[in-house]
Amino acid sequence: MLVAVQSIQPSSVQYERLSTSFSIVIDALRIWASLSVLASHIQFGWFGKYECRLFMNGHDAVIVFFVLSGFVIAYSQAKNHRDFRSFVAARLLRLHSTVIPALLITLILSVATSFANPEFWGEHARGHQALSYFACLLFVQDIWFRNMVPSFNGPMWSLGYEFFYYAIFATVLLKQSWTRWVSAIALALMAGPGIVLLFPIWLFGVASYRLPKICMLASTLIFMISLLSYVTIASNGFEHPSQPGTPPLLYANAFVSDWLKGGLVAVMVYSLRTILDFEVHARACQWMRRIGDLTFPIYVVHLPILALFGAFAKKHPGSNEADSPGLLLVALLAITVVSVALEASRSQVNAMMLRFVDVALNRKNVSVTSS
Known part of the structure; x- marks a missing residue:
């Protein structure tokens, strides 16, 4: 697997600008995947029985996120040619600028949920909550058969996977010393088999950008075959070797079917680079990008908000009580408002984090000098 990463040499990557039509479709796919995760959690039954047939299941949506x-x-790397340090800094800022506020929101809403409906909270609460928040800050929440995520923010599991994918990618490609191989193997061993098993799906996404384009006819045929195959497999609920989310590999349990689905998504993305090689109105692209940028905040804050309003509705999976569409609508509005606020404040959070790092480094330099 590390050899596959090594074959993607950054020096040989020629930056290719993406068309606005392709960008719109990719943003639309991000939005659909994010809403699919949201829809899968609405179907927990906290607000009554709802079926969201227009969306894929939540786990398949995360596989799409890995490819994208x-x-x-x-x-981004082909465009910006970042070195190792700047790459790691950019990735950590992007993750932490949303994850830190999301964890704070999760903590506040979890406490509110425990007061709103102690029985509801007790049924869903996990142990070692303080440790789970700390693990999520370090992105080690899912190493080695663990799933240390806050009680009402299960979607945090995938961020630990992505963190290690970024780290291995940067270590192999952006470090020059032979020790990069030792470092990459150490990272893989630290991550554990679950995270490593889904790494090929992320690499499929890398390849879908790196591979050279082919002709329009071949791209169209490949896209149609891949789309038909994906719909057939996904609609039949194919999960192999076992259902994701259960021991021993947890969310990597269905790694074989996940490889297949992720590969098909990557092939479709690759084909669309040729099919959608035309421009549309720039303003449409900008608006779609703004909406697409909300997908990360929605992903990390929707479940604690749903849980809080679900607690007020006093609903439980399998309940025969009347539906609560009003509370569900209020919850969806709250998710939208919080997500917009998180995305709007991201630059300010980035600036605060950078100032904190600068102060910490300056203090360290002062202490070293004085000693």
Whole structure:
């Protein structure tokens, strides 16, 4: 697997600008995946029985996110040519600028949920909550058969996977010393088999940007075959070797079917680079990008908000009580408002984090000098 990463040499990557039509479709796919995760949690039954047939299941949506993440990182690195330090800094800022506020929101809403409906909270609360928040800050929440995420923020599991994918990618490609191989193997061993097993899906996304384009006819045929195959497999609920989310590999339990689905998504993305090689109105692209940028905040804050309003509705999975569409609508509005606020404040959070790092480094330099 590390050899596959090594074959993607940054020096040989030629930056290719993406068309506005392609960008719109990729942003639309991000939005659909994010809403699919949201829809899968609405179906927990906290607000009554709802079926969201227009969306894929939540785990398949995360697989789509992994493919798109690999694609975007490959595109961004080809465009910006960051060195190791700047790459790691950019990734950590992007993650922490949303994760830290999201964890704070999760903590506040979890406490509110425990007061709103202690029985509801007790049924869903996990142990070692303080440790789970700390693990999420370090992105080690899912190493080695663990799933240390806050009680009402299960989607945090995937961020630990992505963190290690970024780290291995940067270590192999952006470090020059032979020790990069030792470092990459150490990172893989630290991550554990679950995270490593889904790494090929992320690399499929990288390849979908790196591979050279082919002709329009071949791209169209490949896209149609891949789309038909994906719909057939996903609609039949194919999960192999076992259902994701259960021991021993937890969210990597269905790694074989996840490889297949992720590969098909990557092939479709690759084909669309040729099919959608035309421009549309720039303003449409800008608006779609703004909406697409909300997908990360929505992903990390929607479940604690749903849980709080679900507690007020006094609903439980399998309940025969009347539906609560009003509370669900209020919850969806709250998710939208909080997500917009998080994205709008991201630059300010980035600036605060950079100032904190500068102060910490300056203090360290002063202490070293004085000693």
